[in-house]
């Protein structure tokens with residue numbers, strides 16, 4: 001009789017289950033594992049080391065620590081690889097491969113015999129991919145993150161990837177620092193294991209994973225090189241074995257309430273714009289959709305509490321020392337759904353009943369003295385973005401919140417690269433820079449929304465301009481930037497209709513972005529636009545045929561809201 005636990009889960013079908021179990025065990029014994037161990041529950045450890053992923057440099061230590069915890073709790077750990085996505089090493093952009101990693105992870109979790117899994121990720125797209133996989137595979141899962149990098153130093157100043165990469169590069173473009181200094185800084189921005197050390201996408205997603213209940217409490221902010229990171233890994237190993245017994249599934253954790261909590265935390269930490277897309281995709285796997293209007297309500301009623309770059313001053317190591325996620329959740333207590341559950345089985349109310357240690361108010365503000373009364377991110381709509389766009393008001397210049405400007409248009413990424421620094425470019429500081437054809441289907445939605453300030457303006461001291469596109473922006477970037485315009489230009493969205501010299505009106509108060517051109521002219525212009533040619537083979541063909549737009553999380557249409565059939 002086949003039991004559906006451990007090694008005998010999901011047997012290969014030869015038409016004889018007993019033989020399949022016998023064969024599998026025989027091969028498992030070739031790994032030198034005793035029968036006693038092979039009869040225990042099995043915990044998979046989805047590991048993601050890669051020579052192309054600096055953020056996962058500590059993976060072997062983390063896998064060791066998780067394994068230690070699993071063994072101590074009486075189960076058999078089995079680490080297995082999945083693809084790994086190192087943010088800066090992927091072309092055209094890591095975003096194209098997030099769904100591939102989610103599919104790889106889901107399939108390996110459900111195809112291999114494991115009763116539960118600890119997923120270890122860290123770099124920007126890896127945690128979203130693993131959470132999407134967990135939501136669909138729906139076996140007991142704990143998300144462990146690699147943790148953020150620690151800062152480096154340059155002439156007495158702390159540096160962290162990658163807000164400071166952009167800040168110093170902007171100074172270099174403006175001739176404020178020379179080639180020798182920018183080269184020196186290059187070796188000081190990213191100096192330890194771990195993910196980018198500011199409140200970028202990786203850190204935001206770590207905070208979101210903890211808020212969803214998918215990670216252990218207090219684990220999101222622990223620096224990658226801190227001993228507590230290894231303790232959290234070991235504790236994830238022991239906790240996952242308990243989780244098998246309960247059992248608590250991702251479907252019990254990722255609920256409408258926990259997703260709303262996660263959106264609220266995203267606002268309070270002034271997290272990455274990318275996290276909206278990722279959280280939407282994770283929630284979509286459980287059939288949950290929080291409307292644009294509800295996200296704006298959450299933003300309007302949630303104070304910004306966390307003073308970290310790119311919006312504020314500090315780094316993730318400060319956030320950890322200041323009290324981390326527990327301190328933030330305490331401040332938000334009155335706004336959160338407290339009956340959500342985490343991987344330990346505790347409700348959020350029970351977590352927050354535990355006494356709060358000292359909080360450093362330089363980094364984590366109290367809700368009665370916030371950095372801002374309203375949240376960091378909002379949805380904007382208008383005739384340029386009928387299905388919506390995202391604006392990170394916390395990282396923008398308030399003087400540019402109510403403006404009307406002349407469009408300076410770049411047709412695609414190549415056009416942008418070719419002309420942005422052209423001394424003859426017809427552009428002034430109060431113009432609005434427009435980038436088209438950088439959306440999910442046309443270009444894989446790269447982080448190109450942070451259009452550089454044209455060199456001739458940068459050298460005149462211009463630090464910010466209104467910029468809009470269907471691209472994304474790095475979570476570590478800042479500026480008055482409207483992103484994720486949907487539908488994208490490449491599939492005929494109205495963004496494609498904007499021409500040089502058109503007037504555009506942007507209003508944060510009204511949450512609108514509008515092209516001041518009449519509807520008939522817009523329709524005529526769109527009719528004459530050439531269609532993009534999709535790739536014909538391989539993963540990229542699948543991607544371009546099935547990827548959804550940003551408001552649907554850029555997931556594949558056939559992966560949304562479906563449990564894994566083999567789970």
Ligand code: FES
Nearest residue numbers: 055123195196202
């Ligand atoms: Fe990995 Fe920034 S490059 S998180």
